[in-house]
Amino acid sequence: MNNSNEKILISIVIPTYERPIYLKRAIDSALAQDYKNTEIIVVDDNDSDSDYRIETEKLLNSYSSVKNVIYLKHETNKNGSAARNTGLKFASGQYIMFLDDDDEILPARIRLQVDLMEQLDNTWGACYTKYKKIKGKDDVQISSETRQGELYVEALMRSVYIGSGSNLLVRKSIADEIGGYDESFKRNQDFEFLARLLENYKLAYIDECTLIVHYEIRGKKGTYEDSVATDTFYINKFRDKIDAVSPENKRKVFVMIALERFRYSVRFNKVSDGFRNLWINNVSVMELIRYCIYAIHRAITKKAYGFKL
Template identity: 30%
Template sequence: MEKDLVSIIIPTHNVGEYIGDTIESLRRQTYSNIEIMVVDYASSDGTRDVLMRYDEDNSPYYEERVIWIPVDKQGVSAARNEGLHLTDGEYVVFMDGDDVVEPDYIEYLVSMMKDVDLASCGYDMVAEGEQMYASPESTVRVLSREDMLCRLFYQINDQGYVWNKMFRRNIIEGANLGFDRDLYYGEDREFLVKYLMHANRTRMAPEHKYHYQMREDSAMDALRESREDVSLMTPELLDRQSTEVLAFINMRKALPRNSDAAWLCTQVGMYTALQLYETIESHEEPELFARCKFRKYIRKMRFWKYYGDLEDEALRSRMMYYGHKGRVDLL
């Protein structure tokens, strides 16, 4: 009996130093019926040269296909959407172009998909070969839709990523799901919320099969640095980072009203917005951010109830003033 086809979709942008290791970790998979779709958007560092070598390699490893296409569309979301359109597998997996997986990564996730609509495995985060974080799950758990939705907003054992999970294509296509191209941050979590609204149960498995690489030149590192050193924040960077707030707004609309997940979404979303606003307040030239899109997103949150302390409430009031007036008022 033939195994179900698994589509592995990898968006790439300037990861020429790493993409070979990513693909090789997939070519060593113990699960044979896979297709590897790499969607490269505007790389200029030799990534495409590496991918072209796989075009020239006609010696099959098991039954997998390595396919890559160049696209002009910018961003991870557009590349993933293109990959969804061009693949056929009953199961779908997403990876980043600089990460690696264990040889039984796909086989493990497929085994976890029995009688559920979403499966996740454990993961760790690695910087220069050193493990910086490991997901703490210790047992296999089957979660209801509501329980998994809540876990998307936990700060510990964060599950707001798509790259350690397996999805059913019939749910993605049946609900016409895709990644929001307007989001630079938070697109994974928003996709998961939309997917789970059409799914039933999730199986979370503990084994660390996915190794996320933390790079100094990555987009997420730029986010971290600009929050640690506010002088690095620019209006353009704020516009990108604040799309994570837009993602929370979109997720709250999608979630059932008065649900625990909606409450958690509200709290984490407001906290994220307050963090960004604190960056503006601390900047030497806060007037630079008077016309940022962040203001529009703040205004959409004006009725959100945030259960912070008195200091947070004062900060929230100042943030709302900025949202309406475009000015920072520290009084």
């Protein structure tokens, strides 16, 4: 085991909201890292008078003797982005990782990521690894996303499938530079953060599974209208950045978002609207066919990766 870089402090920020039953697993996975120079910052985003706050406090009290576990509390629920930013402001590490309260990291994760980042120059802003996503009892995806380097346009397209915001180890100086998370985002928080991160920095990849994303417990039902509203909000927030890329890349961004919206439309039986949006965004028949083949291949193989236009 190479611990030559263990003089470097790593901050692991765990925002938590209404999941005290799963939070212990996330904290314990951070404590079980074979890289020990870490601070684990739990940011409680529950309302101060809620039962979830009481349960979370009780859980964190059981870690009171663990010196590197730090417990911060919001007075009222703000949102996940705000909780991550609270942790970012408090963090002292050279690198930072945002771990969702229902995910878990495997013991070698931090060591592998730090060792890689320390070999790279400062043009590399973050790294991610292979991951396993558990969506249900018999529905487990294994990532096959391996892209690395300059991926800004792909990030604007939201087509770099890192699986979860839990999958990034980021240079803290860069997270500070871009202002952390945009707190106006209620959804797509990980996508927006990644896009702004990769505007000026590169992304590295480690071909080893070190993250388990527990998606089976997340309340993510929503409606078709919710999905459309989320896409519209994303486009409006990133309009200036999308307009600034080349015409070819700008088209790719809108085509990718339209193809994803078509997938929503099939799921929610709103196919006519999905086709209408494809037409508005000049998506070709061949692009739609390729995307459908991609979606079917992902469903059959249980592999998670982004579509390449």
